[in-house]
Amino acid sequence: MAEGAFAQAQPAGPPVAQSRPRFGRVRRLFRNGLPIGPLLLFGMVVIAGLSGDGLAPHDPGALNLGAAFRPPAWLAGGSAAHLFGTDNLGRDIFSRVIVGANIALVVAAYAIVLSGTVGALVGMVAGFFGGAVDALVMRLVDIQMSIPSLALALVLAAVLNPGLSTVVIVITITYWTWYARIIRGEILSLKERDYVALARVAGVSTPVIFARHLLPNILNTLLVLATLQIGQVIIFEASLSFLGLGIQSPDVSWGLMLADARNYIQNAWWAITIPGVAIALTCLSANLIGDWLRDTIDPKRRQL
Amino acid sequence: MVGFVGKRVLHGLVSIVGASILIFVISRLSGDPIVLMLPVEAPPHVIEAMRRNLGLDLPLWRQYLIFAGHALTGDFGMSYRWQTPALDLVLDRLPATIELAVAGLVFSVCLAVPLGVLSAVHRGSWIDTVGKGFAMLGQAMPGFWVGLLLILVFSIRLNWLPAFGHGGISHLIMPAIALGWYPVAAQTRIVRSAMLDVLESDYIRMGRALGAPERVLVWKYAFRNAAVPLVTMLGVYFASMLGGAFVIEVIFAWPGLGRTVVEAVFSRDFPVVQAGVLFTSILFVTCNLLVDLSYGLIDPRIRRDG
Numbered sequence: 001m002a003e004g005a006f007a008q009a010q011p012a013g014p015p016v017a018q019s020r021p022r023f024g025r026v027r028r029l030f031r032n033g034l035p036i037g038p039l040l041l042f043g044m045v046v047i048a049g050l051s052g053d054g055l056a057p058h059d060p061g062a063l064n065l066g067a068a069f070r071p072p073a074w075l076a077g078g079s080a081a082h083l084f085g086t087d088n089l090g091r092d093i094f095s096r097v098i099v100g101a102n103i104a105l106v107v108a109a110y111a112i113v114l115s116g117t118v119g120a121l122v123g124m125v126a127g128f129f130g131g132a133v134d135a136l137v138m139r140l141v142d143i144q145m146s147i148p149s150l151a152l153a154l155v156l157a158a159v160l161n162p163g164l165s166t167v168v169i170v171i172t173i174t175y176w177t178w179y180a181r182i183i184r185g186e187i188l189s190l191k192e193r194d195y196v197a198l199a200r201v202a203g204v205s206t207p208v209i210f211a212r213h214l215l216p217n218i219l220n221t222l223l224v225l226a227t228l229q230i231g232q233v234i235i236f237e238a239s240l241s242f243l244g245l246g247i248q249s250p251d252v253s254w255g256l257m258l259a260d261a262r263n264y265i266q267n268a269w270w271a272i273t274i275p276g277v278a279i280a281l282t283c284l285s286a287n288l289i290g291d292w293l294r295d296t297i298d299p300k301r302r303q304l
Numbered sequence: 305m306v307g308f309v310g311k312r313v314l315h316g317l318v319s320i321v322g323a324s325i326l327i328f329v330i331s332r333l334s335g336d337p338i339v340l341m342l343p344v345e346a347p348p349h350v351i352e353a354m355r356r357n358l359g360l361d362l363p364l365w366r367q368y369l370i371f372a373g374h375a376l377t378g379d380f381g382m383s384y385r386w387q388t389p390a391l392d393l394v395l396d397r398l399p400a401t402i403e404l405a406v407a408g409l410v411f412s413v414c415l416a417v418p419l420g421v422l423s424a425v426h427r428g429s430w431i432d433t434v435g436k437g438f439a440m441l442g443q444a445m446p447g448f449w450v451g452l453l454l455i456l457v458f459s460i461r462l463n464w465l466p467a468f469g470h471g472g473i474s475h476l477i478m479p480a481i482a483l484g485w486y487p488v489a490a491q492t493r494i495v496r497s498a499m500l501d502v503l504e505s506d507y508i509r510m511g512r513a514l515g516a517p518e519r520v521l522v523w524k525y526a527f528r529n530a531a532v533p534l535v536t537m538l539g540v541y542f543a544s545m546l547g548g549a550f551v552i553e554v555i556f557a558w559p560g561l562g563r564t565v566v567e568a569v570f571s572r573d574f575p576v577v578q579a580g581v582l583f584t585s586i587l588f589v590t591c592n593l594l595v596d597l598s599y600g601l602i603d604p605r606i607r608r609d610g
């Protein structure tokens with residue numbers, strides 16, 4: 001009973017979320033106009049990623065040495081069969097770019113969910129309880145941040161067997177601190193609000209305070225952070241795979257494609273250009289969507 | 305002030321010790337270096353002797369204490385692969401990495417300052433749009449891919465610059481651009497917003513009213529103040545370049561710390577990995593510490609809170 005009463009009595013919450021009508025949250029999304037271009041572009045990447053090799057015209061791993069180094073279709077010597085040309089082993093680059101989207105998105109999804117969950121939980125606990133727990137967590141964050149992320153990733157990647165799960169673990173370990181620090185800051189100010197203080201006084205249990213009074217108020221921030229992380233994760237995965245410490249052949253990753261193409265940079269400029277364009281366009285659209293989300297639902301975070 | 309400095313230095317030291325434990329433990333989690341060092345057909349007693357010889361048969365915490373004790377005296381052990389002291393190897397490669405990081409920082413600042421200032425002065429014009437577009441692109445293109453594109457254009461097509469190696473300025477240009485590429489966006493934004501603030505201040509309006517030429521107003525009076533936030537962040541950017549150098553050095557075969565560590569990772573050359581990553585961390589922490597302290601010097605309020 002008391003719990004329900006307090007759950008309703010939260011006019012002291014973030015004013016934007018509370019004072020607006022029910023549809024305010026949805027309508028606000030459209031206030032700044034939708035980023036149509038980035039949404040379309042990212043939508044295409046998602047469709048390519050979900051389709052697996054369903055959309056790929058060729059088997060992405062099929063070797064055809066007779067058809068090696070075919071230029072893209074729009075150049076002399078290119079053919080419509082290989083839209084983006086072929087690589088040193090005659091593999092179809094267009095098909096590999098499509099399949100590469102899958103790995104990029106799968107890694108991004110796992111890494112973001114894991115690092116976001118761990119970081120948000122740790123940040124909430126540290127911010128809410130303060131004291132020794134907070135000090136310990138913040139020291140851990142400091143320690144972790146004193147090792148450049150790629151250096152830490154190298155050490156980890158060397159120890160674990162390279163592959164998709166290793167990449168996810170490495171990125172999670174690298175990025176949870178980012179969420180933890182920001183969420184901790186949010187919680188520090190949230191827990192001073194009257195409705196949280198009242199709930200505590202009324203004897204509401206800590207898990208309920210977390211779930212009902214704190215979590216809903218950090219969801220916006222979490223969503224923005226997660227969207228802004230997509231591009232970073234994709235670049236991180238590409239870098240690790242490029243170094244040979246991430247995704248391993250025969251799996252297809254954009255970073256791995258660049259590593260292969262690097263050895264034949266003199267023979268096939270397209271092999272080193274096109275996977276990079278795929279990375280850049282994906283990250284660009286994800287970043288633009290993230291910026292728009294941040295400006296729309298969480299304007300106070302403009303510094304991110 | 306002494307308390308503030310002491311506290312920050314202490315935090316830095318804790319971070320470095322923590323980092324060393326983290327690096328040590330992770331690098332021993334799996335992967336037996338002996339397997340890589342000896343031929344497959346080596347008899348068991350040889351393997352056992354080698355393991356004892358290198359201290360790999362002790363419990364992990366004792367291995368760490370031995371490692372830490374030696375590290376304090378500058379002894380990180382011998383490189384398994386090169387049979388030279390790991391520290392010598394690291395110190396030997398460090399200057400090249402610092403050279404690259406400084407060059408990358410110079411490149412990014414030289415690009416970010418004009419872009420940021422012009423975007424602020426011509427706010428909303430095409431220059432502002434170009435600046436924003438550049439910043440968006442910069443954050444979407446991985447530095448290593450920028451490096452590959454540079455090699456493609458300037459080494460292979462135009463044959464203007466050497467594709468790899470270490471030497472004069474011509475070797476430095478492309479790696480510096482590839483490394484400095486990413487932070488340009490953030491630096492431009494810092495300069496732009498600082499300039500926007502300063503340009504609206506009373507003393508600039510006063511200067512304009514008194515008829516001071518616009519160029520003098522912008523570069524002499526406004527920029528000097530607007531540069532402060534960027535200058536205080538330079539240490540942080542320098543530190544982040546040390547991390548970014550790991551991939552860039554591999555692409556350009558730059559004989560720096562990053563490439564050495566990447567190679568050591570592949571051959572499970574623990575002493576070199578530990579010494580290399582720990583040294584990068586020490587540099588990283590030192591840079592950030594200096595940044596913190598410089599804030600304290602500039603703004604006394606932070607000293608009290610610290």
